[in-house]
Amino acid sequence: MAKDGITTRAKDYSQWYLDIVDKAELSEWSPVRGCMVIKPHGYALWELIQQGLDQRIKDTGHQNAYFPLFIPQSFLLREAEHVEGFAPEVALVTHAGGELLAEPLVVRPTSETIIGVTFAKWVHSWRDLPLLINQWANVVRWELRPRPFLRSVEFLWQEGHTVHVDEADAERETLMILKDVYADFVEKVMALPVLRGRKTESEKFPGALRTYSIEAMMQDGKALQAGTSHNLGQNFARSFDIMYTAPDNQQVYGWTTSWGASTRLIGALIMAHSDDDGLVLPPLLAPIQVVVVPIYKTDSERADVLAAVERLTTGWKGRFRFKVDDRSNLTPGFRFSEWEVKGVPIRVEVGPKDVQKGTVAVARRDQPGKEGKRFIPQEGLNDHLEGLLLEIQQALYDRALRFRDEHTFTATTYDELKALVEQGFVRCYFAGGDEEEARIKEETKATVRVIPFDQPEAEGRCIVTGQSTTRQVVFAKSY
Amino acid sequence: MAKDGITTRAKDYSQWYLDIVDKAELSEWSPVRGCMVIKPHGYALWELIQQGLDQRIKDTGHQNAYFPLFIPQSFLLREAEHVEGFAPEVALVTHAGGELLAEPLVVRPTSETIIGVTFAKWVHSWRDLPLLINQWANVVRWELRPRPFLRSVEFLWQEGHTVHVDEADAERETLMILKDVYADFVEKVMALPVLRGRKTESEKFPGALRTYSIEAMMQDGKALQAGTSHNLGQNFARSFDIMYTAPDNQQVYGWTTSWGASTRLIGALIMAHSDDDGLVLPPLLAPIQVVVVPIYKTDSERADVLAAVERLTTGWKGRFRFKVDDRSNLTPGFRFSEWEVKGVPIRVEVGPKDVQKGTVAVARRDQPGKEGKRFIPQEGLNDHLEGLLLEIQQALYDRALRFRDEHTFTATTYDELKALVEQGFVRCYFAGGDEEEARIKEETKATVRVIPFDQPEAEGRCIVTGQSTTRQVVFAKSY
Numbered sequence: 001m002a003k004d005g006i007t008t009r010a011k012d013y014s015q016w017y018l019d020i021v022d023k024a025e026l027s028e029w030s031p032v033r034g035c036m037v038i039k040p041h042g043y044a045l046w047e048l049i050q051q052g053l054d055q056r057i058k059d060t061g062h063q064n065a066y067f068p069l070f071i072p073q074s075f076l077l078r079e080a081e082h083v084e085g086f087a088p089e090v091a092l093v094t095h096a097g098g099e100l101l102a103e104p105l106v107v108r109p110t111s112e113t114i115i116g117v118t119f120a121k122w123v124h125s126w127r128d129l130p131l132l133i134n135q136w137a138n139v140v141r142w143e144l145r146p147r148p149f150l151r152s153v154e155f156l157w158q159e160g161h162t163v164h165v166d167e168a169d170a171e172r173e174t175l176m177i178l179k180d181v182y183a184d185f186v187e188k189v190m191a192l193p194v195l196r197g198r199k200t201e202s203e204k205f206p207g208a209l210r211t212y213s214i215e216a217m218m219q220d221g222k223a224l225q226a227g228t229s230h231n232l233g234q235n236f237a238r239s240f241d242i243m244y245t246a247p248d249n250q251q252v253y254g255w256t257t258s259w260g261a262s263t264r265l266i267g268a269l270i271m272a273h274s275d276d277d278g279l280v281l282p283p284l285l286a287p288i289q290v291v292v293v294p295i296y297k298t299d300s301e302r303a304d305v306l307a308a309v310e311r312l313t314t315g316w317k318g319r320f321r322f323k324v325d326d327r328s329n330l331t332p333g334f335r336f337s338e339w340e341v342k343g344v345p346i347r348v349e350v351g352p353k354d355v356q357k358g359t360v361a362v363a364r365r366d367q368p369g370k371e372g373k374r375f376i377p378q379e380g381l382n383d384h385l386e387g388l389l390l391e392i393q394q395a396l397y398d399r400a401l402r403f404r405d406e407h408t409f410t411a412t413t414y415d416e417l418k419a420l421v422e423q424g425f426v427r428c429y430f431a432g433g434d435e436e437e438a439r440i441k442e443e444t445k446a447t448v449r450v451i452p453f454d455q456p457e458a459e460g461r462c463i464v465t466g467q468s469t470t471r472q473v474v475f476a477k478s479y
Numbered sequence: 480m481a482k483d484g485i486t487t488r489a490k491d492y493s494q495w496y497l498d499i500v501d502k503a504e505l506s507e508w509s510p511v512r513g514c515m516v517i518k519p520h521g522y523a524l525w526e527l528i529q530q531g532l533d534q535r536i537k538d539t540g541h542q543n544a545y546f547p548l549f550i551p552q553s554f555l556l557r558e559a560e561h562v563e564g565f566a567p568e569v570a571l572v573t574h575a576g577g578e579l580l581a582e583p584l585v586v587r588p589t590s591e592t593i594i595g596v597t598f599a600k601w602v603h604s605w606r607d608l609p610l611l612i613n614q615w616a617n618v619v620r621w622e623l624r625p626r627p628f629l630r631s632v633e634f635l636w637q638e639g640h641t642v643h644v645d646e647a648d649a650e651r652e653t654l655m656i657l658k659d660v661y662a663d664f665v666e667k668v669m670a671l672p673v674l675r676g677r678k679t680e681s682e683k684f685p686g687a688l689r690t691y692s693i694e695a696m697m698q699d700g701k702a703l704q705a706g707t708s709h710n711l712g713q714n715f716a717r718s719f720d721i722m723y724t725a726p727d728n729q730q731v732y733g734w735t736t737s738w739g740a741s742t743r744l745i746g747a748l749i750m751a752h753s754d755d756d757g758l759v760l761p762p763l764l765a766p767i768q769v770v771v772v773p774i775y776k777t778d779s780e781r782a783d784v785l786a787a788v789e790r791l792t793t794g795w796k797g798r799f800r801f802k803v804d805d806r807s808n809l810t811p812g813f814r815f816s817e818w819e820v821k822g823v824p825i826r827v828e829v830g831p832k833d834v835q836k837g838t839v840a841v842a843r844r845d846q847p848g849k850e851g852k853r854f855i856p857q858e859g860l861n862d863h864l865e866g867l868l869l870e871i872q873q874a875l876y877d878r879a880l881r882f883r884d885e886h887t888f889t890a891t892t893y894d895e896l897k898a899l900v901e902q903g904f905v906r907c908y909f910a911g912g913d914e915e916e917a918r919i920k921e922e923t924k925a926t927v928r929v930i931p932f933d934q935p936e937a938e939g940r941c942i943v944t945g946q947s948t949t950r951q952v953v954f955a956k957s958y
Contacts, residue, residue: 028597028600030546030547030593030596030597031551031554031593031596032547032549032550032551032584032593035547035548035549036545037544037545037546037547038544038545039544040543040544040612042544043542043543043544043545044542044543046545047543063519063522063523064519064522064523064526065516065517065518065519065521065522066515066516066517066522066525066635067509067516068511068514068515068516069514069548069586069619069633070514070570070619070633072510075510088576088577089576090575091549091572091574091575091576091584092572092573092574092575093571093572093573093586094571094572094573094574095570095571095573096569096570096571096621097567097568097569097570097621097623098567098621104574105511105570107548107572107586114510114511117509117510118507118509118516121507127808133519137617138548138616142575142576142577144576154547154549156545329606
């Protein structure tokens with residue numbers, strides 16, 4: 001047990017995660033099985049994730065809209081693979097307004113079908129394309145083993161849905177979203193390096209032509225899928241009659257895409273950066289970036305310290321997200337600990353001696369204890385803090401990247417794969433299909449996370465079939 | 480029929496409203512009865528409404544959180560009046576994950592009950608209070624006669640939920656939200672004057688001690704409730720065991736409030752300001768505040784005009800929400816009309832003559848035709864536009880206020896009330912109760928919208944009972 005009732009990672013990584021969620025007050029289970037209450041600190045993280053994604057989604061030409069929560073059950077049946085993928089986990093509304101409904105309504109698990117029906121009405125001519133729409137919404141999937149943020153029955157997400165004139169434009173969109181929206185946000189704002197690549201047939205979205213994904217490594221070496229982007233081909237366009245008149249007056253099916261990122265990102269954030277003392281947040285996503293803790297004993301010290309704090313924080317509004325924690329009924333140590341557990345990147349302590357000396361103590365959350373604490377002149381403090389926030393942001397990214405590098409391996413035999421996949425990501429030549437993937441999953445619990453975009457020039461031997469192939473994949477256990 | 484297939488207000492006000500929703504591309508019905516698709520232009524309005532309300536909600540000390548979509552049916556039964564009010568219009572999930580649920584789940588019509596259960600866990604000591612939480616969410620009420628934005632089966636809203644130490648603090652919160660959040664936003668940003676007051680017993684929220692409301696007048700003289708704030712007393716605290724330890728160590732029930740504003744505000748916005756040519760938007764809520772329409776015939780005119788537009792709009796980013804509409808396949812007249820229907824406050828036209836003369840044509844949406852169009856020097860255009868946006872914002876408010884004043888009457892007899900309520904708001908002395916209100920509603924279709932905060936000093940005679948009373952109320956038909 002580390003401090004404040006948090007299980008250490010070394011002892012039980014799963015329990016550590018649950019303890020962080022609890023002690024940092026991010027979420028708790030509601031009385032409804034598998035449905036979370038997202039608490040204010042957790043929701044503030046989600047708002048910052050939303051802002052960062054929404055900006056990128058709008059900057060790349062998409063508009064937000066809103067589609068119904070309910071989907072007539074028959075819509076789900078129209079795309080064969082889609083219904084097979086989602087039917088087992090839907091929630092059904094059968095009664096409303098005191099009456100039995102003629103047709104049950106599915107609470108949306110994803111919105112391709114209801115949006116498909118709508119897009120069929122919106123798309124007429126090639127001039128209407130591309131149609132670039134995004135929705136922020138709640139969705140419901142009846143998960144059997146829910147985990148906070150990672151796999152909850154209800155979760156929050158954005159889902160993009162677009163229509164294009166041809167396969168090339170749909171493919172360009174699918175990859176652009178993966179790289180310029182998702183990977184860019186997760187790496188730059190969440191400080192989390194990701195692998196980019198394509199999913200195998202057995203791991204793709206039900207109904208998609210091709211699914212792409214970004215995968216991040218957690219501190220136990222497992223992968224977490226942080227965003228997916230699907231080229232749906234003409235599958236949904238055919239099922240929902242999304243047709244347009246081409247310049248040559250032919251009626252043609254459109255090509256659609258969909259892509260989503262969810263509150264699961266909060267799970268990734270926690271598991272990638274946090275430590276045994278609690279949450280660790282990258283400054284760009286921290287709801288509070290700097291907490292100021294005034295320290296004093298006597299009334300006259302109090303007056304001096306608070307006056308200094310007042311002076312120091314003038315001009316911080318709009319520059320830093322900050323909080324002055326002057327709860328005089330709690331000891332400084334208790335307050336330090338609370339903000340540490342909640343992951344505030346910088347703590348500034350101001351005591352009577354600091355007032356005399358014209359200094360403050362500045363402590364970095366990412367370097368706990370004495371190592372990360374310095375006395376800094378009050379003069380020039382703002383610039384120092386601004387620089388330090390950038391430094392911490394980069395340090396978290398660098399640490400995560402170093403960790404991933406240290407836990408990424410190459411395997412040339414199946415035995416090597418089996419051993420190495422216990423420790424992290426394993427890259428290897430692989431020419432197998434659904435059957436081989438299923439067997440490996442059965443035997444190792446690992447799956448192909450992605451077929452990375454960067455592929456070798458040279459051929460190699462498939463670790464399972466022994467066939468010669470140029471295709472490398474990354475295997476890992478995953479959340 | 481006015482232009483573009485919009486029915487005139489004089490001919491059929493209800494149809495005019497539906498035509499505006501349709502032609503301005505704000506929303507459309509989905510295949511699910513009573514559930515809207517909110518289209519990009521409508522959703523952009525909602526995003527600006529959200530921003531304005533969210534800022535005010537946070538500035539007054541509240542934090543956002545998120546609670547489950549589903550509520551166990553039994554929770555609704557715990558507060559007697561509450562279940563009576565909402566049970567008839569709920570949607571029920573009975574099956575999920577392929578199985579019949581042991582207890583049906585209600586799709587939230589409002590969240591007092593599920594939040595009450597959670598607050599009971601969060602509140603321990605008087606030090607935890609006030610607890611000030613807000614949620615942005617979708618809710619479902621099985622309305623029998625849905626109308627876009629005004630009464631849809633699923634709608635989007637914010638719902639605030641708070642807990643206080645005593646009745647006085649709960650009442651202060653309830654009134655503060657009504658005045659400093661809702662009325663302030665609707666009047667300043669939506670340019671819509673509102674009456675502030677209390678609801679009668681028969682019109683209050685199911686389970687509330689007191690309900691307060693702001694009421695706006697639409698152009699047909701009817702009232703639209705634009706936001707409500709409820710002092711719930713200890714009713715929900717008792718039903719859900721929200722108790723705290725007081726400084727004297729006694730266990731005491733908390734006092735709770737709740738308050739909400741929804742996508743219904745978009746309905747109010749449309750019906751208050753728009754005209755027979757389409758939507759009219761106050762600049763502070765307009766997704767596009769200024770549209771620039773370049774006009775040219777020859778290629779050399781095109782080059783000159785687009786260069787001028789490029790130069791003129793430099794520096795607009797971050798200052799105006801604007802769009803340059805250079806769709807060369809559409810005539811200028813067609814483009815003018817589209818932005819008129821969509822309510823863009825200012826249109827700037829730039830043609831070859833403007834380039835020569837160093838002018839542009841600036842047309843105000845709130846003054847259609849020649850009246851609102853001026854030629855303005857390019858020099859100093861930005862300041863002119865900035866001033867004009869403020870002027871339009873104020874002009875819309877003034878026009879709505881003047882309209883309301885002209886359609887607000889005083890009645891001293893029931894016959895007067897009956898006649899006048901056909902034309903607008905009627906203020907009168909009223910000492911009746913549920914029974915008299917029900918009879919008046921039956922006979923006139925009007926209800927007491929509010930007991931306004933500003934009450935007379937002098938007594939008068941109740942228009943129904945003839946009793947002497949100091950209580951004045953405002954009757955009106957309503958949406």
